[in-house]
Amino acid sequence: MAIILNIETATKNCSVSLAKDGEILAIKELNNGNYSHAEVLHLFIVDILDETEITVQEISAVAVSKGPGSYTGLRIGVSAAKGLCFAFNKPLISIDTLLSLAHAISIEDGFIAPMLDARRMEVYSSVFDKDYQQIKEIKAEIIDENSFSEELTKGKVYFLGDGADKCKEIITHSNAVFIDDKFPSAKEMAALSFFKHKKNDIEDVAYFEPFYLKDFVVIPQKKKKPIY
Numbered sequence: 001m002a003i004i005l006n007i008e009t010a011t012k013n014c015s016v017s018l019a020k021d022g023e024i025l026a027i028k029e030l031n032n033g034n035y036s037h038a039e040v041l042h043l044f045i046v047d048i049l050d051e052t053e054i055t056v057q058e059i060s061a062v063a064v065s066k067g068p069g070s071y072t073g074l075r076i077g078v079s080a081a082k083g084l085c086f087a088f089n090k091p092l093i094s095i096d097t098l099l100s101l102a103h104a105i106s107i108e109d110g111f112i113a114p115m116l117d118a119r120r121m122e123v124y125s126s127v128f129d130k131d132y133q134q135i136k137e138i139k140a141e142i143i144d145e146n147s148f149s150e151e152l153t154k155g156k157v158y159f160l161g162d163g164a165d166k167c168k169e170i171i172t173h174s175n176a177v178f179i180d181d182k183f184p185s186a187k188e189m190a191a192l193s194f195f196k197h198k199k200n201d202i203e204d205v206a207y208f209e210p211f212y213l214k215d216f217v218v219i220p221q222k223k224k225k226p227i228y
Contacts, residue, residue, distance in 0.1 A: 001021060002020070002060040003018065003025075003054060003058060003059045003060050004018070004059065004060055004093070004193045004194060005017075005045065005056075005059050005063065005084070006018070006189040007062065007065065007080060007081050008029075008064075008077065008185055008189060009065065009070075009076050010065045010069025010073055010074055010077070010097040010184050011069055011070060011073065011116060011161075011183055012034065012035055012073075012183070013030070013183035014031070014036060014041055015027070015030075015184070015185045016044040016186050017048070017189065018054065019193070019194065021194060022194035022195070023190065025054075026051045027186060028044040028047055029044075029186065029187075030044075035073055041076060041080055042080065045080070056084060059088075059090060060091075061091045061193070061202070062091075062092055062093070063081075063093040063094070063189055063197075064078055064081035064092065064094060065077060065094075065095050065100060065189065066078070066094035066095060066210055067210045068116060068138065068140070068213035069097050071212060074212065091202040091203075091205075092208060093197060093201070093202055093203065094203050094208065095189050095192050095193055095196070096138075098114045098124070098125070098126045099114075099126075099132065099134070100184050100185070100188045100192060101116075101161050101182065101183070101184045102114045102128045102132055102160075103192065104179075104183075104184075107156070107158055109156065110130065110155040110156035110157060110175075111129060111135070111154075111158065112127070112128045112130075112157075112158050112160070113157050113158065114126060114128075115159055115163030115164045115167065116163045117161075117162045117165075118140055121142050121143050121144075121166065121170075122140055122142050122143070123140070123141065124138065124139070124140050124163065124213055125138070127157075140213055143170055144170060145171070147170070147171060148171065148176075149173075152173040152175045155175060156177055157176055158177045158178075159177065160179040160182040161182060161183065161184075165180075
């Protein structure tokens with residue numbers, strides 16, 4: 001039996017679940033349009049443990065969404081996960097954020113293209129087949145009318161995630177299908193983390209870092225003109 005705490009903070013959706021052998025026991029998430037992870041993440045963890053009457057000592061592992069995604073969001077989630085692992089001597093499992101997002105839907109044929117919003121017309125994306133096998137590497141790319149043309153000529157491509165919203169007017173191929181209101185969630189993480197736990201596919205807690213994909217860039221504030 002494996003009881004795994006799953007933490008997802010890669011986007012504006014702050015999500016925590018507790019699962020037993022891949023089946024959700026409890027889940028809490030908040031997506032209010034803001035990055036409120038620092039305020040609610042630890043409260044969610046405490047609430048879920050209280051709701052299920054399971055202690056941290058009783059869990060088998062902690063799983064965290066590893067990215068790509070928001071730099072700050074990933075730091076908060078990974079820091080919380082590593083802190084629990086260090087404090088209670090639990091193994092750490094990392095879950096690919098885009099793979100987890102892809103599992104939010106199921107298709108009979110075609111491709112799944114999970115997309116996370118980056119800056120301007122840029123997204124973090126990948127492509128999976130109907131069996132969730134990755135067929136296109138994760139990358140940051142600027143979307144134009146030729147994006148995903150190879151997959152679109154072969155069949156339906158299902159775009160989902162907050163990065164897909166800004167692509168609707170640019171990717172207009174007849175095989176493009178846009179799925180609304182899908183975000184990476186600790187719900188989809190449950191089965192994925194259980195699968196990795198069974199294989200003992202764990203991270204080195206001391207050295208694990210999120211998969212940022214791009215370097216964090218600080219945009220300096222404009223200097224205010226002095227008032228005389």
